[in-house]
Amino acid sequence: MLAKKWSLTLTLVCVLVLAVSVAAGAKSAIFWTAPNPSQEVFWHEMAERFMEENPEYQIQVLPMAEAPSSEATILTAIAGGTAPAASENIFIGFGAELWESDALVPLDTLPGWDELIAARNMEEAIKSWAFPDGHYYILPIYSNPILYGWRIDILEELGVDSIPETYEEIMEVAKLAQEEDLFLMVRPALVKPNWWERWFDFFTLYYAISGDVPFITGNEITADEEAVLEVFQFYYDLAKEKYILTQEIPDAFPTGMAIWSELGPWVFPGWQEQYPEMVHGETFKLTMPPIPENRKGEATGNTFADAKGLVLYAQASKEAQEAVWEFIRWVFSKPEHDLLWMETTSLPPVRDDLAENPVFADYLAQAPALVPYAESLASAVPPFTHSQFADIQTALGEEGLIPVVRLQKTPEQAWEDAKAAINQILNR
Amino acid sequence: MLRRIKGEALTGWLFVIPYLAYTIVFFVLPFVWGLLLIFSEWNLISPVREFVGLGNLIEALQSRRVHAAAVTPFKIMAIFLPAVLIMSLGIAVLINSFKKRQGLLAVAFFLPYLASGVSMSLVVKGVVSYTSPVNKVISNIIGYVPDWLGTPSLAILVIALMIAWRFSGYYALIFLSGLQSIPSELYEAAQIDGAGRIKSFFKITLPQLYPALYSVMILAVGLMFGVFTEPYMLTGGGPNLATHTWYLEIYYQAFSTLRAGYASSIALYNAVAVFIVVGIVRRIMQAWGRAHGWED
Numbered sequence: 001m002l003a004k005k006w007s008l009t010l011t012l013v014c015v016l017v018l019a020v021s022v023a024a025g026a027k028s029a030i031f032w033t034a035p036n037p038s039q040e041v042f043w044h045e046m047a048e049r050f051m052e053e054n055p056e057y058q059i060q061v062l063p064m065a066e067a068p069s070s071e072a073t074i075l076t077a078i079a080g081g082t083a084p085a086a087s088e089n090i091f092i093g094f095g096a097e098l099w100e101s102d103a104l105v106p107l108d109t110l111p112g113w114d115e116l117i118a119a120r121n122m123e124e125a126i127k128s129w130a131f132p133d134g135h136y137y138i139l140p141i142y143s144n145p146i147l148y149g150w151r152i153d154i155l156e157e158l159g160v161d162s163i164p165e166t167y168e169e170i171m172e173v174a175k176l177a178q179e180e181d182l183f184l185m186v187r188p189a190l191v192k193p194n195w196w197e198r199w200f201d202f203f204t205l206y207y208a209i210s211g212d213v214p215f216i217t218g219n220e221i222t223a224d225e226e227a228v229l230e231v232f233q234f235y236y237d238l239a240k241e242k243y244i245l246t247q248e249i250p251d252a253f254p255t256g257m258a259i260w261s262e263l264g265p266w267v268f269p270g271w272q273e274q275y276p277e278m279v280h281g282e283t284f285k286l287t288m289p290p291i292p293e294n295r296k297g298e299a300t301g302n303t304f305a306d307a308k309g310l311v312l313y314a315q316a317s318k319e320a321q322e323a324v325w326e327f328i329r330w331v332f333s334k335p336e337h338d339l340l341w342m343e344t345t346s347l348p349p350v351r352d353d354l355a356e357n358p359v360f361a362d363y364l365a366q367a368p369a370l371v372p373y374a375e376s377l378a379s380a381v382p383p384f385t386h387s388q389f390a391d392i393q394t395a396l397g398e399e400g401l402i403p404v405v406r407l408q409k410t411p412e413q414a415w416e417d418a419k420a421a422i423n424q425i426l427n428r
Numbered sequence: 429m430l431r432r433i434k435g436e437a438l439t440g441w442l443f444v445i446p447y448l449a450y451t452i453v454f455f456v457l458p459f460v461w462g463l464l465l466i467f468s469e470w471n472l473i474s475p476v477r478e479f480v481g482l483g484n485l486i487e488a489l490q491s492r493r494v495h496a497a498a499v500t501p502f503k504i505m506a507i508f509l510p511a512v513l514i515m516s517l518g519i520a521v522l523i524n525s526f527k528k529r530q531g532l533l534a535v536a537f538f539l540p541y542l543a544s545g546v547s548m549s550l551v552v553k554g555v556v557s558y559t560s561p562v563n564k565v566i567s568n569i570i571g572y573v574p575d576w577l578g579t580p581s582l583a584i585l586v587i588a589l590m591i592a593w594r595f596s597g598y599y600a601l602i603f604l605s606g607l608q609s610i611p612s613e614l615y616e617a618a619q620i621d622g623a624g625r626i627k628s629f630f631k632i633t634l635p636q637l638y639p640a641l642y643s644v645m646i647l648a649v650g651l652m653f654g655v656f657t658e659p660y661m662l663t664g665g666g667p668n669l670a671t672h673t674w675y676l677e678i679y680y681q682a683f684s685t686l687r688a689g690y691a692s693s694i695a696l697y698n699a700v701a702v703f704i705v706v707g708i709v710r711r712i713m714q715a716w717g718r719a720h721g722w723e724d
Contacts, residue, residue, distance in 0.1 A: 101474035390686075
């Protein structure tokens with residue numbers, strides 16, 4: 001009797017294993033999420049709903065390892081032949097490295113690409129994601145335009161009734177703040193060589209003047225040099241007058257030690273907990289990056305976008321690619337899914353209609369600080385596309401911006417040195 | 429007899445195989461792979477793997493980032509070594525002077541070693557921040573707030589002292605075991621001959637601690653060539669590469685610029701530097717030991 005029970009159990013297990021294997025072999029795929037709990041929650045939810053509607057698919061959602069970095073995790077997985085079918089958390093610079101290594105699938109060659117772009121209403125936003133060969137290898141998921149926050153309550157106390165828009169106006173306000181022992185800006189990262197910091201201190205201001213003039217094209221510097229010099233000069237002037245502090249002050253902006261700061265939408269959930277008095281329109285206000293007075297009217301008013309998307313890996317089997325592509329198309333076919341994304345992660349989805357689509361209206365009404373981000377999505381420029389992005393931005397910091405902020409080089413000298421260092425990298 | 433020897437040999441091999449397998453898989457193979465990578469320009473995934481001969485080694489020799497990384501360990505060492513020796517010896521002597529609860533005290537001083545470098549860096553970041561109580565006191569005295577992490581010499585000081593804080597409890601344990609193995613008769617004889625505490629310390633304690641001191645010196649000097657978390661968290665290697673270390677450069681080249689071959693060549697230089705410096709320190713320590721009656 002016992003033997004019979006055991007044999008029955010064994011048979012059942014075998015059938016189950018077989019069933020799972022068949023299912024896995026048919027339409028299964030692994031999808032890696034960013035190592036961020038809220039993003040994991042979203043993708044798990046999406047996979048569950050998708051598989052409920054499409055029981056023939058098996059989408060396994062796993063977080064990618066964070067250490068030593070998500071990029072290193074992806075590289076080692078590809079090198080070891082264990083890459084998933086798709087993953088998110090890819091910015092265009094790293095995407096270029098993967099693209100140069102033939103590791104990605106051109107998404108615009110897959111069935112339903114045009115319909116997907118139309119369904120997600122991102123015909124404009126997708127344009128800046130084209131790779132040098134004209135194909136699209138990354139589907140952008142979210143874009144964080146970097147805006148500047150002003151402490152309007154402190155400006156009022158300083159007797160300033162309008163938010164400064166130009167470098168010259170900022171210098172005047174900074175002087176008033178200094179008289180009250182406040183700093184215009186507190187940013188220790190301004191003198192740190194970490195390459196990604198240049199996104200937030202240099203490229204935000206650079207794009208505001210130059211628009212989307214590419215910083216690098218192919219292996220050549222094609223930057224708007226006048227714009228670079230104007231940005232460097234602005235930082236030089238601020239540093240010379242000691243209006244900016246490059247030492248650490250925890251939460252300098254919400255505590256009111258600094259009156260101006262670059263801000264991404266990721267700060268607001270933390271503020272709600274720790275600084276509930278920080279209310280958009282009452283204590284602070286968000287603006288686009290400033291420009292020099294003489295550029296008023298001609299500057300494009302763009303800003304930098306900290307944006308990431310998803311890719312399909314060429315290494316995955318055709319079946320897995322097809323399965324994950326079906327899943328991705330399903331996820332981005334409904335604006336309600338983008339709403340869930342925004343509710344779960346507080347990151348603005350890449351859509352041309354984010355500010356106007358009624359699906360998002362209620363959520364944005366409850367989170368007014370996110371409205372300026374939604375409105376500026378169209379003006380937000382993603383990082384430049386080059387596989388040596390890290391070296392280039394490190395050189396820009398070490399030879400250019402950092403010596404300028406430390407008053408060790410004139411803006412002209414700093415740009416000449418940075419250009420020489422970048423050219424050396426490009427010619428390597 | 430032969431069968432017995434064979435049996436013993438087999439048993440020996442069985443004991444050794446796990447360690448050998450571990451060493452081959454996690455040390456020998458990566459080491460050989462790393463050596464092969466040195467001669468290529470490759471990001472680990474590209475179908476194109478360019479053979480560059482000695483190019484990576486030459487480039488590393490000419491890189492100012494590598495030059496900075498080669499100098500930084502010595503700058504940190506100049507502060508770290510005296511600081512950690514004084515602190516750990518002091519802790520060991522203090523613990524040894526207690527008759528009871530030595531274990532509890534030792535654990536208390538050992539705790540910073542167990543704490544993660546990241547969390548310790550955050551604590552230090554708070555301590556040196558512009559508005560910290562420490563800086564308020566200092567600015568009241570000297571009239572300004574020092575830029576601890578933005579001034580090259582101060583940034584080195586902060587990092588060296590932070591590492592010393594972390595490791596002093598660990599090294600104190602080594603010194604403590606050394607202290608406890610010194611025969612008390614030596615101190616009694618010295619006392620009869622009229623030697624005071626300070627003289628006893630330098631003439632008896634320190635020479636008798638030679639084995640412990642030797643271990644600590646080798647560990648501490650080797651540690652200087654593997655510093656990563658503290659500068660990564662606090663300074664990013666700045667200002668002006670003043671705190672840029674070997675591991676920061678290897679990490680940057682391997683995981684930011686994705687140049688595995690170049691990173692391997694820097695790792696090779698790092699290994700050579702450790703080998704040479706530890707060799708020199710070993711010889712100095714052995715000479716000091718011999719001068720105090722210890723044999724090699």
